[in-house]
Structures are given as C-alpha cells and as structure tokens.
Amino acid sequence: MDFSLFYFANNDTEQQDCYRLLLEGARFADDHGFTAVWTPERHFHAFGGLYPNPAVTGAAVAAVTKRVAVRAGSVVAPLHHPMRIAEEWSVVDNLSNGRAGVAIASGWHAADFALRPENYETRKSALMDTVDTIRRLWRRESIELVDGAGESVSLTVFPPPVQPELPVWLTTGGSPATFELAGRHGLGVLTHLLGQEVGTLAQRIAEYRAAYQEHQGDGERAHVAVMVHTFVGTDREAVRETVREPFSRYLASSFDLLVKAAEAAGADGAAMMRELKKVSEEDRRFLVAQAFDRYFETSGMFGTVEECMATLKQLADAGVDEVACLVDFGVATDQVVDGFQHLARLHDTWRAHTGR
Numbered sequence: 001m002d003f004s005l006f007y008f009a010n011n012d013t014e015q016q017d018c019y020r021l022l023l024e025g026a027r028f029a030d031d032h033g034f035t036a037v038w039t040p041e042r043h044f045h046a047f048g049g050l051y052p053n054p055a056v057t058g059a060a061v062a063a064v065t066k067r068v069a070v071r072a073g074s075v076v077a078p079l080h081h082p083m084r085i086a087e088e089w090s091v092v093d094n095l096s097n098g099r100a101g102v103a104i105a106s107g108w109h110a111a112d113f114a115l116r117p118e119n120y121e122t123r124k125s126a127l128m129d130t131v132d133t134i135r136r137l138w139r140r141e142s143i144e145l146v147d148g149a150g151e152s153v154s155l156t157v158f159p160p161p162v163q164p165e166l167p168v169w170l171t172t173g174g175s176p177a178t179f180e181l182a183g184r185h186g187l188g189v190l191t192h193l194l195g196q197e198v199g200t201l202a203q204r205i206a207e208y209r210a211a212y213q214e215h216q217g218d219g220e221r222a223h224v225a226v227m228v229h230t231f232v233g234t235d236r237e238a239v240r241e242t243v244r245e246p247f248s249r250y251l252a253s254s255f256d257l258l259v260k261a262a263e264a265a266g267a268d269g270a271a272m273m274r275e276l277k278k279v280s281e282e283d284r285r286f287l288v289a290q291a292f293d294r295y296f297e298t299s300g301m302f303g304t305v306e307e308c309m310a311t312l313k314q315l316a317d318a319g320v321d322e323v324a325c326l327v328d329f330g331v332a333t334d335q336v337v338d339g340f341q342h343l344a345r346l347h348d349t350w351r352a353h354t355g356r
Contacts (some may be wrong), residue, residue, distance in 0.1 A: 025336075179209060
C-alpha cells in the first residue's frame with residue numbers, strides 16, 4: 001500500500017505564508033518515498049478555500065519536487081470546460097515531466113456553481129462525457145467546438161502532454177454507483193472515511209474491482225486511494241490533545257459549510273436548513289465533541305507508529321491501494337512539519353512490514 005499526502009486546508013488560523021505547509025510537505029513526500037501529493041478544488045469558504053485551482057497548486061508542487069506524482073483531489077469538472085482542464089493539467093504534466101494525475105468530482109455545493117450555474121442540474125449526468133472528452137484530448141485527439149464567429153472548429157490541446165494517458169480517478173463519498181461506474185470505465189477511485197466504515201468500504205472496493213475486471217479485463221490496474229486525517233506522534237494521548245482543538249474547529253467549519261449548502265440549495269435544501277439552524281451553539285459544540293471522539297477512535301490515523309500500523313492493516317485488508325494522509329486540518333504548521341518525522345517512520349515501518 002502506497003502513502004501520499006493530501007491537502008484540504010481548513011487553515012483559517014494562519015494568514016501568513018499560508019502555503020508553507022504545502023511546499024514543505026511536498027518536499028518531504030518527495031524525499032521520503034511517498035507516491036503523490038494531492039490538492040483539492042474548493043471555493044468561497046475557509047473550509048478548503050486556500051485551493052481554488054489544483055492545477056495552480058499542482059504546478060507549485062511540480063516545481064519543488066522531482067519524483068512524487070502531482071494530483072488533483074479533485075477537479076470539480078462541471079465548473080470548467082473540458083478543454084481547459086486538459087490544457088492546465090498538460091502544463092502540470094510538462095512541468096513535472098509526466099507526473100500529473102486528476103481525480104474528477106461532480107461537485108455538490110450549489111454556491112460553487114456561481115462560476116457555471118448552467119451546469120448545476122446536470123453535474124452528475126454529464127460527468128462521464130466530460131471525463132471521456134478530457135481523455136480524448138489528452139491522447140491528442142481533436143474535438144469540435146464553436147468559435148467566437150459562430151464557426152465550427154476542430155481543436156486539440158497544447159502543450160502536448162508527456163504521458164500518453166492521463167491517470168484519472170472518480171471521487172466519491174461512498175456511493176456504490178460511483179464505485180461501479182469507475183470500475184466500468186477503467187478509472188481509479190478516490191474516497192474517504194467520513195461517512196463509511198472500513199467494512200463497508202471493503203464491500204465497495206470488492207464491487208469496484210469486480211466491475212473493473214468485467215468491463216476492462218484487467219483488474220490489476222484498478223486503484224483505490226483513501227483520504228485519511230493523519231497525525232502521528234510518540235504518545236496517543238498527547239496526539240489526542242494536539243489535534244482536539246484544531247480538528248474540532250475543522251469539524252465545526254464543515255458544519256457551517258453544510259448550513260451554507262442547504263441555504264444555497266433553495267427549496268430542495270429548505271428542510272435541512274431549518275433543522276440545522278435549530279441547533280443551538282451549545283448543541284453544536286456537543287455534536288462536534290461527539291464527532292471528534294468518534295472520528296479520532298474509528299476513522300482517522302492518529303496516535304503512535306504502532307497504533308497507526310493497525311489502521312493501515314485494516315485499510316490494506318479492505319483492498320486499499322493508497323492511503324492519502326490529510327495533514328492540514330488546522331494543527332499549527334510547525335507542529336505538522338515536526339510530526340513529519342513520525343509519519344516518515346510509519347511509512348518506513350509499513351514498508352519493512354510488507355516488504356514493499
């Protein structure tokens with residue numbers, strides 16, 4: 001099982017040098033045998049808002065690394081023309097000498113679609129057409145578009161990418177249909193543990209691999225990456241206290257994002273918005289505290305190297321190919337960077353344990 005770094009950025013406490021953790025983490029990953037660095041696409045909110053364009057942050061990662069893969073986790077495809085996605089990531093592929101990869105998401109927050117409101121209703125149904133177009137462009141095929149004069153033109157991507165095929169994942173919060181869709185189309189899967197137990201994840205992965213084998217004929221090429229909030233230290237209780245406040249802020253920020261999403265959804269989100277707004281500040285703090293305790297114990301990778309090894313074994317047994325360690329959930333940058341030494345030890349211990 002491979003290791004990578006994943007950024008999602010609820011980093012509203014540090015305004016100065018706010019990309020230091022990204023760049024120092026990228027150098028760390030490059031130097032310590034990690035497979036990839038993933039950056040997201042998020043808009044208009046402190047929860048992830050440092051990353052409005054993963055091609056830009058990916059270009060920065062490419063510039064300070066030599067070996068590690070540079071990936072989007074994820075591009076919200078309906079917010080962009082497929083030609084622009086292909087162009088931007090071809091630039092990243094050239095800057096990195098063939099290390100680019102993208103996870104593709106349909107998007108969910110209506111406010112994000114202020115960028116392209118006409119695509120909100122069809123964001124899911126049109127997704128695979130967009131993926132197909134991006135892959136065709138990457139192979140240097142041309143597509144027919146209409147120019148400013150109303151004329152039909154045949155266009156392809158410049159600069160030409162380095163890789164003959166763009167590695168693509170579909171992003172899912174656990175939907176069985178998305179796992180099956182990814183397998184049917186020969187794509188990887190990027191997922192997380194926020195809304196699914198490891199046992200459920202194992203079932204989804206098995207279904208994905210079966211679909212991949214049936215439709216692509218080579219199940220060995222299937223790939224599942226799982227985003228896991230990560231902080232490794234030398235004492236579990238010390239780690240708990242280090243992450244408690246920042247991770248609780250992170251959870252509270254995501255709660256606020258849910259409220260805004262319900263508001264933006266209009267009539268469809270009215271019932272959800274009413275229920276969320278009924279929650280008092282005291283009840284919200286209680287819910288966040290409960291969520292922290294549950295998530296710390298069951299869904300994150302927190303603790304000592306030995307304790308995190310048990311989490312890694314669970315994920316490997318579930319069929320996970322890559323654990324994407326999310327490191328920027330509000331812990332102070334200096335503490336995260338200091339903790340990289342323990343994450344490196346976890347990586348090396350796992351390699352020694354598995355022989356790969």
